[in-house]
Amino acid sequence: MIGTILNNLLDLLLLVALWLFGAGLGRVVLARLGLVGSLTALERLIIGGAVGLGAISYAVLLVGWAGFLSLLPISVVMLLLLALAATQARGVLADTRAASFGISNLSRRPITALLTIIMLIAAGAALIGALAPATDWDPLVYHLAFPRLYIQQGQVFDILFDHRGEFPQNSEMLYTLALLFGRAGLAGLLHWSMAVASTAAVYSFCRARLTASRTFSTLAAAIFLTTPLTLTQATTANVDLNVAFYNFIALYAFFVWAGIGRVAAQQGEINPASATPHSALSAQHSALILTGILAGLSYSTKQSSVINGVAIALLIGWWLLRAERRGVMVVVKTLAVYGLVTLATLLVWPLKAWLASGNPFWPAAYGLFGGKAWSKADNDFQYYGYSVLYGMRYPAGTAWTELGTSQSQNLVSAYLLWPWNATMHSGTFDAGPRWVHSIGPLYLALLPISAIIGLVRRVSARSPLLLLSIYALVYALGWLFFLHHMVRFFLFALPPMAILVAAAAWLLMGKSIGEEQAPARGYAYAPIIAALLGLFVLLGAADIAYDQRGNVAVVVGSQSATDYLNLHAPGYPTLDWANHNLPANAKVLMGWGALGYYLDRPYIYAEHAPEYVGRYINRPPQDFRVRLQQLGITHIIIAYPAQFAIREVFPPGFVSDNGPYTQLISPPALPWKVYVLK
């Protein structure tokens, strides 16, 4: 028990160390760009951390891609980077002290103290989930599974047996680093830390760039953190919070570029004299480069961040044309610099995908680029079919388990009513059986109000709230037309949306935000609005605490990890059996729902890119056996042979308990079935 607790504490310590390492590396970049003086201490830590962790990810990728993914080469590279980061150690420590002092001020007022305590409870409860061994689908199928395969092979090799295999994987590179040093717990913590970092970023943004009010800034941060979606994601080693964080930090850098930050300057946290860059670049140019770097890093966490890059480009155009009244040529030049820096930062991922498959966005944009191991049918299913599978085509309230079986609804009304449907019946939008992946009611209740206040009062083109609204609107349109209609994908724009929610509530309560004056004062209902906000902040925290109560035992070590995994990780007893019983040189075909992370043997997936294995559904089974032999497959593990007909890949009758091609070898009590290839 003591051992488990110490182990978890070590992971937490390593997490802090990694962030400080990242902040140091990022500070090197900020110093080179001459931006150290243009940012507050908290901003230097957060933005620096984002840049630095991105650099660490790329270092792991480049060493791993070159085939040197083992302890010694990675340690040498990390030590070199650490030496570089150490040049900024004094600055990072001073910033940490200053930022902690600023945050400790929150205890002075009852309302900020209360919100901070609720946030600590929420983050603490999510931490329990993050420290528990991974059991969720996405990490087990790829976020953690691919890093483990890379380490097994000593290389970040090309994965074409899963349609996610060539996605940008900056977050997974951090998980690879953690797993390489045997710290699986650290991988989960890294994703959790992105929720904390995003919350800190929301606070920092409001405080330095919007308003001097600590109460408002704390409220916005609390609304973001206690959204059920944020907290649920924080318990798993997914990448969605990394995407949310990097998207927001890129947007944040745009505000630095636009010079919106008089608040921080007035507070004396930014010294305008020291804001003059030391390099040959102008401060504005430096911040533009920083924005490009961060937009590139956000793409490197997920392809969908193209929307983020485009939204920021539109904001840059808006700012120059409408706020600064500059000419079109200035816009073109500025966007060229921004675009080139963004492209240069993200280039390695599309390059890798292109070399592996012939399609830089494999398997997305299949119609344009084609690509190996994929087909039009797969494209239609995954990249069109899925997007209407969730939410839009089903009557509101259809249970997520019934998707694919019920009647399609009128798409016109679906496209008009999605904000309502996604809020009230999020199960239809792949939110799962509980409300855990849902977005809560505050966004639908307050975002339209922030829009209406803006429209009625015709705010200035320079209004930070207007800029955030443009970003949120572009993102929502991107979600509607380019992404799978999952509520979870709102997370990527949730930080700015949470700020807008807080702002709408604030203005509605008759308070001002920076230069944004409230429409009127002294509303009788203000306390009720405050109470409703408080209720949902509290509900979010209480729900995650209630949800995670079952994970406390494994985190403090009174339950063993094996017992926990046997109970909670899909198919774990089968994989554990396979690890003990399959020959050392076995290679496994994982079919129909089987997840690979806990399997020690090398494997490929059957159904995630069926063209890779070959579609043998209408072809002779003998040919399929030859294909499997070519791929080196010796065994097949199938999770749900009864529920999912073995189609698309397997010829009918190929897999049977004792047939001409396969024989069942796993004991009957195990949840999944293991076959040996005859």
Add this chain to the structure above:
Amino acid sequence: MSRERVAQALGWLGFAWVVFIIGFYLFQGDGSIVLNNILHSFGWR
């Protein structure tokens, strides 16, 4: 009507919208799951 009165009226309209959304969410939408859980854990339903 003065600008102040318009703003006041719009404010009340906004407040009504917020109450409607949150009410519907808690009693008919996803929030009812949570509400039921809470009531259930207190033995009220």
